[in-house]
Amino acid sequence: MFELLITMVERLGIIVTIAFVLTRFSFFRDMIHQERLDTQQQYKAIIFFGFFGIIGTYSGMALDTGTQQFDRWVAELTSDEAIANSRVVGVVLAGLLGGYKVGIGAGIIAGIHRFTLGGFTALACGLAAMLAGIIAGFFHKKDRHVKLPAAFFIGALAESVQMLIILLMAKPFDKALTLVEIIGLPMILANGLGSALFLLIIKNVINEEEKAGAAQAQRALRIADQTLAYLRKGMNAESANAVCHILHKEIQSSAVAITNTTEILAHLGLGDDHHKANSTIQTQITRDVIQNGELVIAKDDTIHCRNKDCPLGAAVIAPLKQRGETIGTLKFYFSSEKEITNLSIELITGLSLLLSNQLEIAQAEKAYQLAQEAEIKALQAQISPHFLFNTLNTIISLTRIDPDKARSLLVSLSHFLRKNLTATTVTMTTLEQELKHTKAYLAIEETRFFHKLTVEYDIDEETLLEKIPPLTLQPIVENAIKHGIMDKEENCIISVSIKKYYEAVKVTVTDNGNGITEERIKELGVKEVQSQTGSGLALYNVNRRLTMMFGKQSALKIHSKINEGTSIHFLLSKMEET
Numbered sequence: 001m002f003e004l005l006i007t008m009v010e011r012l013g014i015i016v017t018i019a020f021v022l023t024r025f026s027f028f029r030d031m032i033h034q035e036r037l038d039t040q041q042q043y044k045a046i047i048f049f050g051f052f053g054i055i056g057t058y059s060g061m062a063l064d065t066g067t068q069q070f071d072r073w074v075a076e077l078t079s080d081e082a083i084a085n086s087r088v089v090g091v092v093l094a095g096l097l098g099g100y101k102v103g104i105g106a107g108i109i110a111g112i113h114r115f116t117l118g119g120f121t122a123l124a125c126g127l128a129a130m131l132a133g134i135i136a137g138f139f140h141k142k143d144r145h146v147k148l149p150a151a152f153f154i155g156a157l158a159e160s161v162q163m164l165i166i167l168l169m170a171k172p173f174d175k176a177l178t179l180v181e182i183i184g185l186p187m188i189l190a191n192g193l194g195s196a197l198f199l200l201i202i203k204n205v206i207n208e209e210e211k212a213g214a215a216q217a218q219r220a221l222r223i224a225d226q227t228l229a230y231l232r233k234g235m236n237a238e239s240a241n242a243v244c245h246i247l248h249k250e251i252q253s254s255a256v257a258i259t260n261t262t263e264i265l266a267h268l269g270l271g272d273d274h275h276k277a278n279s280t281i282q283t284q285i286t287r288d289v290i291q292n293g294e295l296v297i298a299k300d301d302t303i304h305c306r307n308k309d310c311p312l313g314a315a316v317i318a319p320l321k322q323r324g325e326t327i328g329t330l331k332f333y334f335s336s337e338k339e340i341t342n343l344s345i346e347l348i349t350g351l352s353l354l355l356s357n358q359l360e361i362a363q364a365e366k367a368y369q370l371a372q373e374a375e376i377k378a379l380q381a382q383i384s385p386h387f388l389f390n391t392l393n394t395i396i397s398l399t400r401i402d403p404d405k406a407r408s409l410l411v412s413l414s415h416f417l418r419k420n421l422t423a424t425t426v427t428m429t430t431l432e433q434e435l436k437h438t439k440a441y442l443a444i445e446e447t448r449f450f451h452k453l454t455v456e457y458d459i460d461e462e463t464l465l466e467k468i469p470p471l472t473l474q475p476i477v478e479n480a481i482k483h484g485i486m487d488k489e490e491n492c493i494i495s496v497s498i499k500k501y502y503e504a505v506k507v508t509v510t511d512n513g514n515g516i517t518e519e520r521i522k523e524l525g526v527k528e529v530q531s532q533t534g535s536g537l538a539l540y541n542v543n544r545r546l547t548m549m550f551g552k553q554s555a556l557k558i559h560s561k562i563n564e565g566t567s568i569h570f571l572l573s574k575m576e577e578t
Contacts, residue, residue: 014059014086016201018052037098045098046105052090053110053129057117060085063183065120065175077119080175082166084183087114087125088132088158089194095136096146096154096199103133103140121179124169128162135161148196155195159188216347217400223250224354224396228389231358235320235328237277240265243355247332251347254312255333261290261326269333274307282306286317286329293319293326295349299337314340318352322359323414330355350399357395357410361388364417394448405447412443422470428549431498431505431572432464438474438496445481452490453481458497463505466572469545475538476509476556476568484513484566501571508569515562524558539568546570 025048037045060083063069077083087110095103111129115122135158139150163184170176226246230239240258244266248256255269259281267275281287282305285298298315305312312333320328330352334340391413398406419437422429442455477494485492497508516524524539539556546554550573560566 014055020201042098042102045094045102049090049094049106050109053087053106054113056087056090057083057085057114063179065178077117079120081119082121082179084187086191086194087129088162088191089155089198091129091132092136092155092158092195093198095133096140096151099140100137103137104130107133120175121166121170124166125162128165131161132158146199148200151199152192152196156188156192159191217397219250220350220354220396223351228358231355232362234362235260235359237265244268251332253332254335257331258328259286260328270311289317289319289329290326293321297340311335316340316345316348318348320352320359321356322363353399353406354396357392360414361392390448391444409444409447412440416440426470428467429470430464431466431468434468434473438477441474442477453492456493456495460499463498463500466505468572469549472542473507475542479538480509480511484511488513505572506569507572508567510565510567512565515564516560516566521558521560
């Protein structure tokens with residue numbers, strides 16, 4: 001019995017190999033991370049785990065109950081033979097990770113195969129394989145990962161059920177009893193251990209990859225934090241040199257360089273004797289990146305450095321962009337192409353987006369400084385650096401996991417900032433433009449608070465050509481988020497309504513947040529209100545401009561109940577022509 005246990009444990013090496021191979025398949029990663037698999041993913045899982053169960057059968061040892069001798073590998077069985085195997089492991093893991101359908105499907109495949117091999121336990125073992133899938137599916141939890149002790153217990157339980165079925169169904173009974181006495185305990189322990197070991201290998205590999213991804217994200221955030229102060233000044237030789245020092249320290253490459261569209265702004269590392277700052281761009285492939293705006297990997301035969309003794313044999317060249325136009329490149333040099341890994345390419349791609357985003361912010365901040373009107377400055381002051389930094393961090397985190405969403409969010413941020421700047425040159429805009437500005441802001445906030453914020457719109461399209469002072473609707477919406485729902489953990493709703501109201505247009509912003517006291521309502525919009533969370537300046541400015549342009553009938557009206565929410569509305573009436 002002990003010798004059988006040792007032999008079966010040795011053959012668990014096959015399980016270890018299969019577990020590692022599994023981590024390469026996307027459908028299996030979906031089983032680990034998703035709550036539900038689609039039909040195609042389920043079929044893939046059933047086939048794979050069913051095949052895994054067949055391997056478990058073939059890697060077992062045939063036992064002749066008459067001679068009580070083992071054959072090392074299984075081919076086919078006589079009427080006196082049965083198999084000590086690890087078939088249950090594949091079926092159990094299928095049920096635990098994929099649920100009933102996957103477990104039963106894999107059990108049917110493995111069970112039918114076992115039945116075709118023959119032997120006096122053929123029917124009992126085939127049926128037991130299907131029951132193992134049902135048992136494992138019972139313990140499948142959509143919202144929780146399987147723990148190792150549970151995997152051991154369920155694997156051992158499934159094998160124990162198989163031993164019981166053999167005793168109940170296999171004939172003659174004395175052979176079945178002899179078989180269970182010999183292989184029962186070793187198989188229960190080995191298959192329980194195999195199930196736990198299988199899960200352990202998978203979790204370790206995936207966890208290591210997730211740790212590597214988390215470390216990469218952490219490094220990107222660290223770089224963002226360090227480079228932001230320099231890139232706020234725009235891209236010049238001084239800021240480029242500082243950024244290159246940061247990147248060269250954080251990224252293991254032979255050299256780092258930043259260029260604009262015509263010359264090298266900074267180069268740090270190997271090759272700095274001829275790749276000099278303030279010199280014209282030397283390589284055609286860099287010019288190609290500037291022209292095409294796409295990342296390229298330059299090999300030794302494509303770099304074409306003018307210096308034949310250049311130690312830089314490969315490079316990853318990524319574009320730096322502002323408003324969709326390439327304004328320069330970020331270059332990481334390596335001694336050879338072998339040093340360029342998929343992880344480094346992914347990181348460099350993210351860094352180019354990160355730096356481009358920071359340059360966009362720098363351009364917006366520079367534009368802020370040009371604003372001269374005191375009222376506009378007060379409104380722009382509401383776009384706090386904290387909001388910009390949080391938005392930038394959100395974009396940075398999305399560049400790796402969802403680049404399309406990151407780009408969409410950057411477009412929203414650019415649109416939002418551009419509309420704020422436009423307010424410095426116009427006194428009136430249309431409701432359509434004001435709504436677009438507000439939607440850009442809410443798109444950013446919905447992404448930042450995707451787990452709790454929902455935005456609803458109820459818009460009469462015919463009202464959107466009406467005139468409104470710029471920066472009227474967005475500050476009210478921002479106030480609802482910052483002071484209304486920020487402290488709520490879930491189910492936060494912001495509603496924006498623009499409706500025809502007799503001869504006027506009624507604009508309403510509603511939230512289901514904390515509410516406002518009656519005493520505070522009397523003060524809001526009438527004067528600045530000092531508090532721990534704000535000054536009320538935004539609502540005061542909005543209210544003052546509305547009443548100046550449309551009269552007292554357009555003043556802000558605030559209705560609120562504590563812990564139920566707040567509604568703020570105003571009327572836009574026809575302005576008298578003078």
